Each structure stands twice: as structure tokens, then as C-alpha cells.
Amino acid sequence: MASTGLNFANLTPDDGAIKDLKRLIFLAVTDPQSLGKIFNFLPRQKHGEKVGFVGEFGMVGKASQGCNPSFGTSILATSEQEWDIREWEVAEKICYKDLEGTIAQVAMRTKTNIGDITGTEYTDHILMPRLELAIRKMLMRYAWFGDKAADTVTTEGNLLASVDPAYFTLIDGFWKRLFMLVTSAPERRTICEANAAATFAEQKAAMRGNYAAVDFLDALISDASTVLRQANGQLIYITQALKDALDADLKRNNKGSELQWTALFDGITQTNYNGVEMIAIPFLDEIIKGSETVTGGKAWNKPYRALYTLKDNLLVGMEGESELADIQVWFNKDEQMNKILAKDKIGTLIADNNLVQVGF
Known part of the structure; x- marks a missing residue:
């Protein structure tokens, strides 16, 4: 079985085209490297620790009582939740034999040290940046789609049979x-009525109906609590x-007028909708359309989703100091294997349920 690494099957090493791995051009992928713009990341959090939240005073202020007033007992609203933070790890290994005969051989050492690829151009400039990206996407996946009860469609779940729960x-x-x-x-x-349609095509047709997207988002805002x-x-x-669907709706029904979207970072865009900041996250669709279906695999699992809240209301707790864990890379001489290990812990909390309106 081949070990972890870059798949060079489609790159030919013997035509003289590539002599320096730095000349490889990465294919574009969603890069959630600015996750702090989406969530409230909290470092140094521990499993089982309590998190306290402070709200607002109740009603205050009555007619003046003159001298010797009667003092009320209004207090700040508070609540408490507990972190459920679990450890994840990335543990991979690479054998130098899997790189022989590929363009990666231009970065390999020779003779007795041929098995050690740590500190080479391949590891530092190709493998590690892509691994860091994969870890960031993993954090996004757990933060949005983590589900302790997740299972495949073969056992009453929503995950495709080919996806490992x-x-x-x-x-x-x-x-x-x-x-x-x-x-x-x-x-x-x-x-969102369109999500209940029985097939992929029917879901799309239902959401592309007259003002369906606009009506859905308008209802989301009007349904929200006055506190939010x-x-x-x-x-x-x-x-x-x-x-x-929203862009198509507005363009079709408003004679070509469109929302003005601003790129935040690699695919995530932002606009203002009826006075509320709104961001579209393609990574959500990547997971839904790559992993989740309903109705026997004939429709997506809630492809039209919206969450109206505050960024600071979505808490992602990490045990480490930053959103990206330290990655250890070393060469095991006895096994002639290059090993990669990263570990940290992650958990989520929604601070105040009154500051949430969710549409699906």
C-alpha cells in the first residue's frame, strides 16, 4: 500500500519539463485560512470547563420616589455552558520508495540518506503547505458538520455510503x-420548502421559483428575536x-439589479442584505454535496441553509494557542519511514440561543 504523499501519477519526470518542485502550480481549493473571520476562536480551552455568559439587565427605571427610594433588585442575566472538547490527530507516514520514479526524486537525498525526505524541497514546499490547508479544512468540517451520531445512508444516516463517519x-x-x-x-x-423536494433537480427548481430565495431570507430576518x-x-x-438562487432571483425579478459581493478569502464572499451583513461559504456546499444526501441518495441534505446570528455567538474552543496545531515531522531510521503527526482538541458552543435564527 502506498504511503501518504503527493500523487505524482499524472506528472512525468523524464521529459525534462520540471527540475524544481517550486515551479509546480497548485490547483485552487477552498482555503479557510482566516477562520477567525467566521467564528469566535477561543484558545486554551479545556474539556469539562464551564463557560459563563453575561446578558443584559431586565427592565429598569421608574418614576422618581424622592427621598429614601426603594431599591430594586434587577440583576444581569447570566448563563453557563460546558465545553465538550475532544482530541483529533493527523498521523501519516511516507516511504521514499513511493517517490522514486516521480518528479519528487529531484528533491531527494542520495545514498544512505535517500530515505530521509525531511527538510527537503518536497516536504517543505509541497507537502507541508497542503497538509496545513487540509487541517484547516478539517477544523471547518468539525466546527460546522461534526455529529457524534453521524452515520451512512446504509444505517439510517445522511452520509454517503462511501464516506467514513x-x-x-x-x-x-x-x-x-x-x-x-x-x-x-x-x-x-x-x-425552506425547497429542501424538502425529493430530487436534486426538484430542489433546485423549487428554490429558483419566483422570489423563493428572497422570501426565505426575508422570513429568516423577520422571524428572528428582537434581541438579535x-x-x-x-x-x-x-x-x-x-x-x-438569491442572485438569480434578484436579477430576474429586479430587471438586472444585483447584490454587490466582496471577496473575503478564497471563495467566501460578503454582501449587505436588507441592512444585515451576509456571507456565502462554498465550503458548506462542498461537504453537503460531497458527503450528505437524503431520500435514498436522490437529493441533497438541506442544500439551502442560512444562519442569522452574531459571529461572537459561534464559539470554537481549542486547547492550543492557535487554530493550526504544531505539525511534527521526523525520520525513523529503523523503519526507513518519514512520519508526520499533529494533534489538538476542538469543541463548539452556541453562546446564546436567543441570538439565533436558523433556516433550512
């Missing part, structure tokens, strides 16, 4: 927490599929 079951992410929230507080959900609608930093997260 272990990539999702570490923690409960935001969508799982939101789905659980609306079972006890249905008023916190705005229904008065809060500073309001933000609506949407899937790319919903963005596309």
Missing part, C-alpha cells in the same frame, strides 16, 4: 446543535447554493 463523529458541530435547538424551540427555525435584531454585529451565513 469517523471524519464527522468527533464532536457535535454547529449544524447538529442548531438542529437539536429547533426541536425544543421551533420558533428559532425558518422553514437589535444586536451589534448581526451576520447571516448562507450556503453557496442559496447565494446563487
